[in-house]
Amino acid sequence: MPVRRTFAGSRHPLALGLLVALAAPVHAQDAPQSDPKTLDQVIVTGTRVSDRTVAESTAPIDIITPETLEATGTVELATALSRALPSLNFPRPAITDGTDAVRPAQLRGLAPDQVLVLVNGKRRHTTALINLNGSQGRGSSPVDLNAIPIAAIERVEVLRDGASAQYGSDAIAGVINVVLKGSGTGGSIAARYGQYSAGDGKQYQLSGDTGIKLGENGWLHLAAQGGHQDQTNRARPFQGRVEQRYGDPEIDQGAFAYNGEYNPTDYLSFYSFGSYSERDVLSNGYFRFAGDPRNIPAIYPNGFLPQIHNVSKDRAAVFGLRSETAGGTQIDLSYNYGHNGLTFDIENTLNRSLGPTSPTQFYAGALEVTQHVLNLDFTKSIDFGWQYPVTLAWGAEWRGEEFSERAGEPLSYANGGVAAPNGQIIPGAQVFSGFRASDAGDFDRHSYSVYIDAEADLTDKFSLGAAARYETYSDFGETTSGKLSGRYAFTDKVALRATASTGFRAPSLQQQFFQSIATNFISGIPYEIGTFRVDNPAAIALGSEALKAEESTNYSLGLVLQPADQLYITIDAYNIQVKDRILLSENLTSTAVRNYLNANGYPGIGGGRYFTNAVDTDTKGVDIIATYGWDVGSGKFNLTAGYNYSKTEIDKIAPNPPRLAAIDPAAVRIGRTEIGRITQGAPRDKFFLAGDWKTGNWNFTATTTRYGEFTELHATDPRQDQTFGDEWTLDLAATYRLDNWDFTVGGDNVLDAYPDESKLVRGTRNYLPYNTASPFGFNGAFGYIKVGYKW
Numbered sequence: 001m002p003v004r005r006t007f008a009g010s011r012h013p014l015a016l017g018l019l020v021a022l023a024a025p026v027h028a029q030d031a032p033q034s035d036p037k038t039l040d041q042v043i044v045t046g047t048r049v050s051d052r053t054v055a056e057s058t059a060p061i062d063i064i065t066p067e068t069l070e071a072t073g074t075v076e077l078a079t080a081l082s083r084a085l086p087s088l089n090f091p092r093p094a095i096t097d098g099t100d101a102v103r104p105a106q107l108r109g110l111a112p113d114q115v116l117v118l119v120n121g122k123r124r125h126t127t128a129l130i131n132l133n134g135s136q137g138r139g140s141s142p143v144d145l146n147a148i149p150i151a152a153i154e155r156v157e158v159l160r161d162g163a164s165a166q167y168g169s170d171a172i173a174g175v176i177n178v179v180l181k182g183s184g185t186g187g188s189i190a191a192r193y194g195q196y197s198a199g200d201g202k203q204y205q206l207s208g209d210t211g212i213k214l215g216e217n218g219w220l221h222l223a224a225q226g227g228h229q230d231q232t233n234r235a236r237p238f239q240g241r242v243e244q245r246y247g248d249p250e251i252d253q254g255a256f257a258y259n260g261e262y263n264p265t266d267y268l269s270f271y272s273f274g275s276y277s278e279r280d281v282l283s284n285g286y287f288r289f290a291g292d293p294r295n296i297p298a299i300y301p302n303g304f305l306p307q308i309h310n311v312s313k314d315r316a317a318v319f320g321l322r323s324e325t326a327g328g329t330q331i332d333l334s335y336n337y338g339h340n341g342l343t344f345d346i347e348n349t350l351n352r353s354l355g356p357t358s359p360t361q362f363y364a365g366a367l368e369v370t371q372h373v374l375n376l377d378f379t380k381s382i383d384f385g386w387q388y389p390v391t392l393a394w395g396a397e398w399r400g401e402e403f404s405e406r407a408g409e410p411l412s413y414a415n416g417g418v419a420a421p422n423g424q425i426i427p428g429a430q431v432f433s434g435f436r437a438s439d440a441g442d443f444d445r446h447s448y449s450v451y452i453d454a455e456a457d458l459t460d461k462f463s464l465g466a467a468a469r470y471e472t473y474s475d476f477g478e479t480t481s482g483k484l485s486g487r488y489a490f491t492d493k494v495a496l497r498a499t500a501s502t503g504f505r506a507p508s509l510q511q512q513f514f515q516s517i518a519t520n521f522i523s524g525i526p527y528e529i530g531t532f533r534v535d536n537p538a539a540i541a542l543g544s545e546a547l548k549a550e551e552s553t554n555y556s557l558g559l560v561l562q563p564a565d566q567l568y569i570t571i572d573a574y575n576i577q578v579k580d581r582i583l584l585s586e587n588l589t590s591t592a593v594r595n596y597l598n599a600n601g602y603p604g605i606g607g608g609r610y611f612t613n614a615v616d617t618d619t620k621g622v623d624i625i626a627t628y629g630w631d632v633g634s635g636k637f638n639l640t641a642g643y644n645y646s647k648t649e650i651d652k653i654a655p656n657p658p659r660l661a662a663i664d665p666a667a668v669r670i671g672r673t674e675i676g677r678i679t680q681g682a683p684r685d686k687f688f689l690a691g692d693w694k695t696g697n698w699n700f701t702a703t704t705t706r707y708g709e710f711t712e713l714h715a716t717d718p719r720q721d722q723t724f725g726d727e728w729t730l731d732l733a734a735t736y737r738l739d740n741w742d743f744t745v746g747g748d749n750v751l752d753a754y755p756d757e758s759k760l761v762r763g764t765r766n767y768l769p770y771n772t773a774s775p776f777g778f779n780g781a782f783g784y785i786k787v788g789y790k791w
Helices: 011-022 066-071 077-084 352-357 509-513 537-541 591-599 658-663 672-679
Strands: 061-064 115-119 153-159 174-180 187-196 203-214 218-229 250-265 268-284 307-324 330-347 362-382 390-407 441-457 462-473 477-489 494-505 516-522 525-531 550-564 567-584 605-609 611-632 635-653 685-695 698-707 710-712 722-724 727-738 741-748 782-790
Touching: 061 077, 066 077, 066 153, 077 153, 362 509, 390 509, 441 509, 537 591, 537 605, 591 605, 591 658, 635 672, 672 710
Parallel strands: 115 174, 525 605
Antiparallel strands: 061 153, 153 174, 187 203, 187 782, 203 218, 218 250, 250 268, 268 307, 307 330, 330 362, 362 390, 390 441, 441 462, 462 477, 477 494, 494 550, 516 525, 550 567, 567 611, 611 635, 635 685, 685 698, 698 727, 710 722, 727 741, 741 782
């Protein structure tokens, strides 16, 4: 089957065409200027009250404006959020198969799929990919934040608190709500170019948005962006030559989003919003040297670097209506559709077992997820005769989820029977063996939920909120979540807030049903080893059980301070306990396991790994955010500081199930390396200080960030553990505004900081000097220029 190069070549005219359309002439006008104080901004996340502000919120929440996103110097939403939020970690893993294409982000040190992502308050679908290799977030299938174009975003609200009682599954660490631009006027277009100081990783992007009025009663806002990124490479020479590529992959991406509303009457509104994105990624595996038994010199006389070509297609659409009864009850009825598909094509490779006639490229299969959600929500302000009315919200949700695994072409996993020079038979495409027909399948589930939520200002000083939610799933059963929150203002300048809640995360369909099995030869005998579905008979023989929901208990206590005019400080401590956390086990492939399986009806099965409710964890931490603004001459200076400390400990590791203990008493399901990823793999603390100075036509920004240390634990030998020290980065940018034009010159990590190098004793690949868990990557300094026009 030919390799699918679906988004190359033609994609640039498509993306640029969309942007040119968005930049069509409109009536130029000055964009409305607003500079609201941080804590006075009205929020829509974590509350049903229509006029609740950041300062009045009973739970900690951050507002990330488009100006803040642009000031980060990146076009990736996840990267921008990681630079603007001290509690968000977004490393840049390399040589991790599909994770190179869809990288996961962490909030408060928890798993990437333990944070809920909303767009305009509606649940966003996850990626089809499940992270299986040695990166942070191993075993998770989170939302792909980078599929949402920054050009479409009005602001991002980040609720740093458990919210399952309000929103359902996944909202353990918090909620990220992306609010899209929604106006029928104004717009912008921008072009950006940059590259790393090492001379590689060139990037160019074009983005734009525009508003269109739909008569007197409606509006439509369109946005798009597209661009290209060259790969980076920080590998060093081995035997005199640089053969490996180690860094960011080559990426081509285009994205489009819309947001619209039409109001035929004053009590009825129809709305819709959605997005489409396509990302084409070419990443690298490990180089096979000429004398490697996996190589065929007749095909690659100098060895070869196998590559994985992923295409991720992401689409979403929401359709709904809002109305209000004569009695003041607000109604919101909506349908929410989301889909992500990820294909795997393997290039510059071979199937060693096919001999010299092996193809050098293979279609290795695909993964797909689909989400359907129906919501019916009611909100009403009820006057009980108290000092203030009570906002009561209630509603119901139906959610259907689908997961599909598609087989690759047969030659991508075939055993051709041709032995390598060492006598070993090595079947399947090198770097990524295709999904087999026996791995493929379609899986689905559905769930129902009902909720009730009440909020009230009981006095001028005291606010209280309560929420409860009941859900039932067709696969694992039912669950109930609850939340209490309160805020007391001692004065206008000092307030105390607290929350207590329970939550959950349903096991994803990917965790339950993904399977990838390959043939491995042990002592010349072929065995099937891989990642098994939890209901695979071989996995059950090794102790696999049906997955349960992860359950959480969250507590937070915070202070909101305004000690001086324009100085705002929030301090929030939190404790998040997660029970039955789902992890991917170690490979259970000992001789005892292999012998048992072959003697008990599983001939040719050598063992493998599976997902399991493995550990209970306890995360404690604190977030501190401070903002200060003052007038400097004819200009304005704004300063923001943020600090997060988060420590995760393991309270309990589930003992081996009796079946596995009887087979191999020495078996280890959760090893040292995975324990290290959970407890020490992300920095325990992070600090940033950002300044923004506007004077005349100039705008200067500077941000310095300190990333705390992190540790990698060796699988078996504590002497090879390594702690990577803290590092500082500095980002600078200067913008000159001429009428409606903006001209920007900027640099990220301008001091060219790199993480500590890995110890030489940590393996044979000493030509790969940096650890991929580095929270700021390992590419060095990046410079860019940007030109934009707003109307």
